[in-house]
Amino acid sequence: MTELKRTPLNAAHRTLNARMVDFGGWDMPVNYGSQIDEHHAVRGDAGMFDVSHMCVVDFTGPRARAFFEFALANNVGKLQTSGRALYSCLLNESGGVIDDLIVYYFSDDFFRVVVNAGTAEKDIAWFTRLNVEREFGIVITPRRDFAIVAVQGPNARAKVWQAVPAVRTASEALKPFNAARVDATPFGDLTVARTGYTGEDGFEIIVPAINVQALWQALQQQGVRPCGLGARDTLRLEAGMNLYGQDMDETVSPLDAGLAWTVDLATPRAFVGRAALETNGITHAFVGLILRKENGKAAGVLRAHQKVRTAFGEGEITSGTFSPTLQESIAFARVPKGVEPGATVQVVIRDKALDATVVKLPFVRHGKALVS
Template structure:
C-alpha cells in the first residue's frame, strides 16, 4: 500500500503531479521542474521530506552503540546540536544506508535515515543492539514531519514565516541543529544551498507549510530535488551506492574513519579491500543527456555512470561516475549512449554550490 505524508492533501491542492517514490505518494513537480530548480538556486524553495524517518536513540550506551554501528566516528560529536554524515555498513563493507546523526545531549541522539530503507535499517539496528547487549532504545518518530527550505533567501523567509525561530537558529553554523519550541531546526540540506531542515510535530505541518507559502517560498518536487543534489555532487542511495558497493568506491571515503582504534561493522572488509574505482564527475561536451548505467570508456579502462541528468544551472549534461583509479581530472573520456560515442570531460564531483558553477 502506498504511503502518504501528512502534507499529501496540500500537494494535491497545489496542483502537484504525484508519483510513486519508493512506496510513497510524492510530488514530482508543481508545474515546471526547471522553474523549481532555478527558484532554489536563485531565491528559495521548500520540500516535503516527511517520508524520511527520524529515529531517536537514547540510553547509557547510545554513543557506544553508534561507535560500532556506523563508519564515521561519533566521538567527533562533542557540541550539542552538531551533526555528522555517515554510512551504515554490512559486514562485507557494502552500504546499508547513508544517514545523518545529530548529538542532542549525553546519551541522546537523533538519526535521519532514508525512506526506502527505513524498515531494513531499523531491523538491522535492533539486531545489532540485541547482539551487542547494549543499554539503548531505538524509537522511530513517525509522529514527526520534515520540511526542507533551501536557497540563498531561505533563512530570511523562514524567519519571516516563523519569527520565533530566528534568535536560536541565526547563529547556527553548517551541519548543526537546535530545538526551538516544537521545531528541530538543522542547517543540513541536499541541494548545495544554504537553508534549514525543519522537523516538527506532524499535526503542525500543514499550518507551517501554509506560513512558508505566504512568505513567498515556492514548493519544490522530487524532479528538481534530484537535479539540485546532482549538481551539488551529493550521492543518492540506491543509485550511487547500495549494499553491493563499498563507500570507498562511492566517493564516501571522507565519511569513513579508519584511523581510530575502534572497530565498526564493515571495517575489516574495508581494510582488506582498498578502493577499486574513483568517484568523479563528468561534463558532457557533445549534445545529449547522461544517464545512470551508461558505459564510460577511458584510457585506463571502463567505468560506469551512477547518476546523470541535464543541469539547468550549467545548461549542460552532467553525471557522477565510478571510473578507473588512474583517471585524472581534466582528461576526456567517451560515453556510450545508445549507438553513439560522446565526449565528456572528467571534473571534480561537485558542479554547483551556493549558486555558483564550479566546473
C-alpha cells in the same frame, strides 16, 4: 496492488496540482508545474521540499554514544556540543552501504537519526540487531509522529525566520551541520537543522506531523516556493551529493562511491565493516562527467547505467541529468582507478560513443559553478 504511503502534506500537494509519482512506495510530488523553475528558485531565492517520507529515529540510553561509535563508519566522537550533526554511512560486515544518514547528538544518552525512506525498515532492523547482539541496551524509537520540511536557498533562512520568528533567536548563530531545538512555536516543538541536500544554505525542519500543513502554508506566505523530487534530484546532482540506491548500495563500498571522507580509519575505533574496507581499499574512482557539446549543442543527456569507456577500462554512470544551472549534461560515474580530472572519456549513448570531460565534484555550490 499495495496502496502508496502518504505524507501528512499529501492533500496540500494535490491542492497545488502537483504531479504525483510512486517514489519508493510513497505518493510524492515530482513537480508543481515547472521543474526547471523550481530548481532556479532554490538556487536564486528559496524553495521547500516535503521530505516527510524520510524517517526520524530516536536512540536513548546511557550507552548511545558507544553504540554509534560501533554502528557507523564516521566517528561520532566528533560530536561534542548539543545539536551537532554528522553525515555517515551505515555499513554491513562486507563494507557495503546499507544506507547514508545524518545523526544528531543532543546528549550522551540521546541521539536522533534521519534515514532514507526506502531503507527505513531495513535500517531499524539492522540497528536493532546490533543493539541486541552487542547488548548496548539502547531504546530505538521510530518517530512517524514527525514530518520534515527542507527549506533551501540563499534566502531560505531569512524566510523561515519571517514565518517562525522564534526560530531566529534559536538559530541565527547556528553553524552548518548543527541543529537547534525550538520549543513552543505556533507549530509545536521544532528541531531546526542547518543541513540540506541541494548545495544551498537553509534548514531542515522536523515538525509534529499534525502541524506541518500549517507550517507549509506559513512558509508559502513568505514566498517560499514548493518544489518536487525532480528539482531535488537536479540540485543534489549539481551539488555532488549521492543518492542511495543509485550511487551506492549494499554491494558498493563508500570508498568507491566518493565517500571516503565520511569514513574514519584514522582512529583505532572498531566499527561494522572496517575490516572489509581496510582489506579491499579503493578499487574504483568516483568522478564527475560533463558531456561535450557538438557544434555548440548538447549531443545527448547523460543517464544512469550508460557505459563509460576510459584509457583504463570500462566504467558506468551512476546518476546523470541535464544541469539547469550549467546548461550542460552532467553525471557521476564509477570508473577504473587512474582516471583523473581533465581526462577525456567516451559515454555510449544509443550506440554512439560521445566525448565527455572528467571533472572534480561538485559541479555547483551556493549558486556558483565550480567547473568550467
